[in-house]
Amino acid sequence: MSPEKTPILKVSKLVKRFGGFHALDGLSFHVVPGEILGLVGPNGSGKTTAINVISGLYAPDGGEVVFDGASSGGVASHKLVHRGINRTFQVPKPFLSLTVRENIQVALAYGGATGAPSIAELLEEYRLKEVADRPAADLNSAQQKMLDLTRALATRPRLLLLDELAAGLNPAELDWIAGRIKALAATGMAIIVVEHLMGFIEQITDRVIVLNAGKEIFEGTLATAVREPQVIEVFLGGEHAH
Numbered sequence: 001m002s003p004e005k006t007p008i009l010k011v012s013k014l015v016k017r018f019g020g021f022h023a024l025d026g027l028s029f030h031v032v033p034g035e036i037l038g039l040v041g042p043n044g045s046g047k048t049t050a051i052n053v054i055s056g057l058y059a060p061d062g063g064e065v066v067f068d069g070a071s072s073g074g075v076a077s078h079k080l081v082h083r084g085i086n087r088t089f090q091v092p093k094p095f096l097s098l099t100v101r102e103n104i105q106v107a108l109a110y111g112g113a114t115g116a117p118s119i120a121e122l123l124e125e126y127r128l129k130e131v132a133d134r135p136a137a138d139l140n141s142a143q144q145k146m147l148d149l150t151r152a153l154a155t156r157p158r159l160l161l162l163d164e165l166a167a168g169l170n171p172a173e174l175d176w177i178a179g180r181i182k183a184l185a186a187t188g189m190a191i192i193v194v195e196h197l198m199g200f201i202e203q204i205t206d207r208v209i210v211l212n213a214g215k216e217i218f219e220g221t222l223a224t225a226v227r228e229p230q231v232i233e234v235f236l237g238g239e240h241a242h
């Protein structure tokens with residue numbers, strides 16, 4: 001990460017409520033181009049909600065999201081895709097009856113991004129070539145995750161949000177996808193990773209934000225985070241999100 005770079009995303013005092021419950025309670029952070037930022041924290045601490053607000057799935061109830069110098073909070077997902085934000089889902093939802101190739105074709109057409117990778121490149125790079133002409137319904141869960149990633153990449157995001165992409169992958173697959181994610185960041189893409197697998201987070205992130213109850217309780221490297229008493233307490237069940 002180059003600290004002198006201008007952030008591509010700035011989140012300030014973000015609030016998201018569900019009824020009276022504050023899933024995000026004044027969250028602030030930024031990410032710069034080429035950086036891989038980890039969002040970690042116990043179950044229910046607000047990680048996926050943060051991704052959902054930044055990607056336009058939910059409008060914030062307070063605070064500000066600024067992407068590439070313009071306010072983006074409350075802007076619909078499809079508009080944000082065209083502005084350069086895309087994401088993967090904890091549970092991918094491909095068009096099950098379409099083939100893998102057709103799913104990627106739909107994303108390429110939808111994104112309409114100049115300089116987007118080709119279908120052939122995406123199939124090759126994300127190990128989907130062998131299953132290209134099979135319906136997405138036939139894929140195993142690791143392949144579904146890769147299809148979801150290629151769908152996002154087909155729109156050529158400048159900010160990519162990865163929500164538990166690594167969950168369910170075996171150690172060899174984890175190493176391989178860590179390399180792919182680092183290669184994407186090396187092209188200048190900003191990447192936010194939500195993940196429970198700490199080894200994986202340590203391997204790929206430049207910096208982490210630790211969340212608890214919708215607030216940041218730590219910002220820095222994971223190696224430092226795991227020595228912070230407040231972080232340890234939260235993970236071991238002291239002052240917990242629930």
Ligand SMILES: Nc1ncnc2c1ncn2[C@@H]1O[C@H](COP(=O)(O)OP(=O)(O)OP(=O)(O)O)[C@@H](O)[C@H]1O
Pocket residue numbers: 018023041042043044045046047048049050
């Ligand atoms: N659509 C929703 N309606 C009501 N409550 C919600 C909704 N989405 C999230 N929540 C609540 O907000 C809190 C934060 O959820 P969120 O999914 O962001 O946590 P998380 O840190 O991603 O957790 P996990 O690690 O388990 O995925 C939880 O208590 C959750 O139940």
